[in-house]
Amino acid sequence: MAYTHGTPEWEAAYVQKTKERMESQPKPYIYFMPEWVGAWENFLKADPIYKSVALPDWQGAVVLHVQKNPDFGVDQDIYVYLDLHKNECRSIRIVPSEYGKKGAYVITGSIERWMAVGKKQLDVVKGMMQGKLKLKGNLPAIVRAIKPAVRLVEAAAEVGGSMPDEWSPAQIETVRKTIKELAAEFNID
Amino acid sequence: MGGGGLAAKLFLDRFSNDTEPLSPENPLIVMTGPLTGTTLPGTSRFAVCARSPLTGFWGVGTCGGNFGPELKYAGYDGILIRGKAEKPVYLSIADESVELVDAADIWGQDLYAVTATLKERHGQKKKPKVLAIGPGGENQVLFAAIGNDGAHFIGRTGMGAVMGAKNLKAIVVTGTGKVLPALAEEYKEVRSRVIDKCKESMVAQSLHSMGTASSLDLGMMTGDVPIRNWRQGEFEGSGKTGGPAMTADYLTKEHACFSCPIACKRVVKVDAGPYRTQEGPGPEYETCCAFGSFIENDNLEAIIKANELCNRYGLDTISCGATIAFAMQCFEKGLLTTADTDGLELTWGNVDVALVLIEKIARREGIGELLAQGSVKAARKIGQGAEQYAVAVKGLELPAHDPRGFHGMGLEYAVGYRGACHLQHMTLYIEQGMTTFESAGFESDYSGQSSDGKARMVFLSQNMGAPAGSACLCVFVLACMDAQDAADMIRTVTGWNFGIADLLNMGARIWLLMRGLTNLMGARAKDDILPPNVMLPLDNGMAAGSVPDLEKMRKEYYELRGIDADGIPRREVLEKAGLAELAVRLDAAG
Numbered sequence: 001m002a003y004t005h006g007t008p009e010w011e012a013a014y015v016q017k018t019k020e021r022m023e024s025q026p027k028p029y030i031y032f033m034p035e036w037v038g039a040w041e042n043f044l045k046a047d048p049i050y051k052s053v054a055l056p057d058w059q060g061a062v063v064l065h066v067q068k069n070p071d072f073g074v075d076q077d078i079y080v081y082l083d084l085h086k087n088e089c090r091s092i093r094i095v096p097s098e099y100g101k102k103g104a105y106v107i108t109g110s111i112e113r114w115m116a117v118g119k120k121q122l123d124v125v126k127g128m129m130q131g132k133l134k135l136k137g138n139l140p141a142i143v144r145a146i147k148p149a150v151r152l153v154e155a156a157a158e159v160g161g162s163m164p165d166e167w168s169p170a171q172i173e174t175v176r177k178t179i180k181e182l183a184a185e186f187n188i189d
Numbered sequence: 190m191g192g193g194g195l196a197a198k199l200f201l202d203r204f205s206n207d208t209e210p211l212s213p214e215n216p217l218i219v220m221t222g223p224l225t226g227t228t229l230p231g232t233s234r235f236a237v238c239a240r241s242p243l244t245g246f247w248g249v250g251t252c253g254g255n256f257g258p259e260l261k262y263a264g265y266d267g268i269l270i271r272g273k274a275e276k277p278v279y280l281s282i283a284d285e286s287v288e289l290v291d292a293a294d295i296w297g298q299d300l301y302a303v304t305a306t307l308k309e310r311h312g313q314k315k316k317p318k319v320l321a322i323g324p325g326g327e328n329q330v331l332f333a334a335i336g337n338d339g340a341h342f343i344g345r346t347g348m349g350a351v352m353g354a355k356n357l358k359a360i361v362v363t364g365t366g367k368v369l370p371a372l373a374e375e376y377k378e379v380r381s382r383v384i385d386k387c388k389e390s391m392v393a394q395s396l397h398s399m400g401t402a403s404s405l406d407l408g409m410m411t412g413d414v415p416i417r418n419w420r421q422g423e424f425e426g427s428g429k430t431g432g433p434a435m436t437a438d439y440l441t442k443e444h445a446c447f448s449c450p451i452a453c454k455r456v457v458k459v460d461a462g463p464y465r466t467q468e469g470p471g472p473e474y475e476t477c478c479a480f481g482s483f484i485e486n487d488n489l490e491a492i493i494k495a496n497e498l499c500n501r502y503g504l505d506t507i508s509c510g511a512t513i514a515f516a517m518q519c520f521e522k523g524l525l526t527t528a529d530t531d532g533l534e535l536t537w538g539n540v541d542v543a544l545v546l547i548e549k550i551a552r553r554e555g556i557g558e559l560l561a562q563g564s565v566k567a568a569r570k571i572g573q574g575a576e577q578y579a580v581a582v583k584g585l586e587l588p589a590h591d592p593r594g595f596h597g598m599g600l601e602y603a604v605g606y607r608g609a610c611h612l613q614h615m616t617l618y619i620e621q622g623m624t625t626f627e628s629a630g631f632e633s634d635y636s637g638q639s640s641d642g643k644a645r646m647v648f649l650s651q652n653m654g655a656p657a658g659s660a661c662l663c664v665f666v667l668a669c670m671d672a673q674d675a676a677d678m679i680r681t682v683t684g685w686n687f688g689i690a691d692l693l694n695m696g697a698r699i700w701l702l703m704r705g706l707t708n709l710m711g712a713r714a715k716d717d718i719l720p721p722n723v724m725l726p727l728d729n730g731m732a733a734g735s736v737p738d739l740e741k742m743r744k745e746y747y748e749l750r751g752i753d754a755d756g757i758p759r760r761e762v763l764e765k766a767g768l769a770e771l772a773v774r775l776d777a778a779g
Binding site: 121122123125126128129130131134135139140141143144146147150 | 389390391392394395398399403406407410428431432433434436437621622623624625634
C-alpha cells in the first residue's frame with residue numbers, strides 16, 4: 001500500500017522504515033538512502049555546533065535535490081527535505097518531488113557534484129557561485145545564514161557514507177531496487 | 190586596446206616619467222575602450238589615468254555608469270588634458286562642440302550638488318553625463334576621487350587630486366552618435382549568450398539582490414575581511430554591516446550601469462537619526478569594510494553616512510577608511526595623542542570620530558592635513574615606527590581582501606603596477622572560486638590559504654584581466670562568463686580575428702606596459718612587498734595562523750613573467766611583447 005505524503009501514516013511508516021534500515025543495513029550507509037538520511041538527521045539533532053551557528057529566527061526548509069543518474073542506479077530525482085526551524089533540525093526526509101520543489105531553498109546538483117561536496121572536493125558555496133550547484137530561494141536570507149548552511153554540509157561529510165563511485169554493479173542494482181521500493185511505498189515519484 | 194592600457198601607451202610616448210603628479214605637465218587621461226558604449230553587458234566602463242599623486246607610480250582608476258558610453262556617442266575615444274587653467278573651469282563637450290567654461294560659481298560645491306547643477310544647466314536637449322570633483326579634489330587630497338554622475342566613482346590612486354590641480358572642476362558630455370559593432374549578426378548572438386549567462390550566474394544574482402556587500406557575510410567565512418587595521422580575525426558585528434542587512438533595512442532601489450543586466454548598485458537612505466542621509470548611492474563592499482570592520486564599527490547607518498560624506502567631498506572610501514584605521518592604531522600605540530588629533534579620541538569603533546575625520550581630511554584641516562596624504566606619507570611624518578601600521582603597497586592602501594585568507598591576493602597586491610589592487614585582474618574571483626576560466630588554463634579550484642600554484646594563477650589572472658580592463662569590460666560580468674565569451678565580445682565589436690590566446694597575449698603586453706611604466710617611475714623589487722600588519726599571523730578568525738609565503742610566490746612569479754631580480758621586466762620579454770621602446774627607456778633609466 002502506498003502512503004500519502006503529509007499524513008500521519010506516511011510519517012510513521014517512513015520513520016519505521018528508516019529505523020529498520022538503520023538497524024539492518026551495513027555501515028557505511030549508502031549516501032541519500034533512508035538509513036543515511038536518518039543518520040544525518042540524528043547527527044544534526046545532537047550537533048552542538050549546528051545549534052550554536054544556526055540563526056535563532058531561521059524559517060524555511062532546505063532541500064537537496066539530487067538529479068537522477070541511471071549509471072548509479074538512481075533512476076529518478078531525489079529530494080532530501082531538511083525541516084529547519086530556528087536553531088533546530090526537526091527532521092530530514094526523502095520526499096515526493098512535488099513537495100520537495102516547494103522548499104524555501106532548493107539546491108540542485110548532479111550525483112557527481114554532490115559526491116564532490118561529500119568528499120570535500122567541492123566547497124558548497126563555491127559550487128553555487130560557479131553554477132555547479134543551483135540554488136533556488138531568497139539569496140539574502142541564505143547569505144545571512146551561510147554559517148549554518150556550511151555546517152549542514154560539514155555534518156553530512158562527518159556522518160560519512162558510501163559514495164556512488166565506490167559501488168559495485170551489485171550495489172548499484174540494490175540502490176535501483178531500493179529507490180523503486182521507496183517510490184512505490186511512499187509515493188516518492 | 191583602450192582603457193588604462195592605451196592611456197599608458199599615450200603617456201609613455203608623449204610624457205616624461207619624471208612628471209610631478211600635481212604639476213600641470215602630468216596629463217589626465219580619460220580613456221574608453223572598444224566595448225564601451227556597445228549594448229553588450231558590462232561595457233559601460235572607462236579609465237582615468239595619470240601619474241598618481243598618492244603613490245608616485247602609474248595611476249589608474251576605473252568606473253562604470255554612463256559617462257563612458259556618452260563620450261563615445263559624442264565621437265571621442267578619450268580625452269587627454271594637460272596644463273592647468275588659470276582659474277577654475279569645467280570642460281563642456283557636446284558632439285563637435287568643445288569649450289572650457291568658467292567654473293567660479295560651482296567651485297567649492299560638493300559632488301552631488303555640482304552634478305545636479307551641471308545636469309540642469311546643460312540638460313535642455315538631453316541630460317548630460319558629468320565627471321566632477323568635490324572639495325577633496327579641489328584641495329588636492331592625495332586620494333581624492335572623481336565622481337561620475339554623482340553615483341559612480343573613480344576612487345583609486347587619487348585621480349581627483351590631479352583634476353583639482355588643473356583647476357578642472359568637471360567634464361560635461363552629451364553625444365548623439367552610436368557605437369556599432371563590426372560583425373553585427375554574430376554580435377547579437379554573443380550578446381544574447383552573455384546576457385543568458387549573467388541571468389544564470391549566482392554571482393550575478395547575489396550582486397543583483399544584495400550588491401557587492403554580499404561578499405562581506407561570505408568573506409567572514411573565509412578569512413577575507415580585514416578587521417581592526419588588519420590585526421584582528423573576528424568581528425561579531427560583521428553581520429550587521431553586510432548586504433543582507435543593507436537590503437532589508439535601507440535599500441530603496443537597485444541601480445544599473447549602462448547596458449548591465451546585473452544592476453549591482455544600491456540606492457539607500459537613512460530616514461532619521463544622527464546618521465540621516467538623502468537617498469543616494471549605497472556603500473559598496475569595500476566601503477562597508479573601510480568604515481566598518483577596518484575600524485570595528487558595526488553601525489551600518491554610520492557607514493552609509495560615511496559613504497555619503499566621502500561621495501560628496503569626493504574621496505576614495507578605501508584609502509580614506511584605511512588611513513583612518515591606520516591613525517586609530519597609531520593612537521592606540523601612543524604615536525598620536527589628542528594633542529595631535531585636535532582633541533579627538535581615535536579609539537576603535539568610534540565612528541563619530543571617523544565622520545569628523547572625513548570632513549577634516551577633505552578640507553585639510555588640523556589632523557586632516559596629515560591624513561589627506563594617505564597612510565604611507567602620514568606614517569613617514571609621524572615617524573616613531575608608524576610605518577609598520579600603514580597597510581599599503583607602493584603607497585596604495587589595501588582593498589578589503591586579506592592575503593592571509595587568500596595568499597594569491599597577497600602576491601597580486603605585492604606585484605601590482607598600481608599598488609594593492611583588487612580590480613585590474615581576475616585573481617580575486619578565481620581564487621575565491623567565483624569563476625574558473627578553465628579554458629584559459631586555470632585550475633578548477635584553488636585553496637585560499639595556500640601559496641602553492643598561486644604565481645601561475647596570478648600570472649594568468651592578470652593576462653585575463655588586463656585586456657578585459659582595457660576593453661572596458663566590467664569584472665563582475667566577466668566573472669559570469671567564459672574566456673571565449675570575452676574574446677568573442679572583442680572580436681565581434683572590433684572585427685579582429687581574436688581568440689583566447691590573443692586575449693591572453695594582449696593581456697601580458699598590457700600588463701608589462703603598465704608595470705614598465707611604474708618601473709620607470711621608480712618601482713623596484715623592494716616595492717613588491719606586503720605591509721607588516723598582513724604578514725603577521727592572526728590569533729583568531731578563519732585565517733588564524735595563515736601567512737602567505739610571499740618570497741616563494743614572488744620568485745616563481747618573476748620567473749613566469751620574465752622579471753629580473755630588481756623587479757624590472759627583462760629586455761627580451763619586452764621585445765617579444767612588442768615593447769622594445771619601453772625596454773630602451775628602462776635601460777636608459779638604469
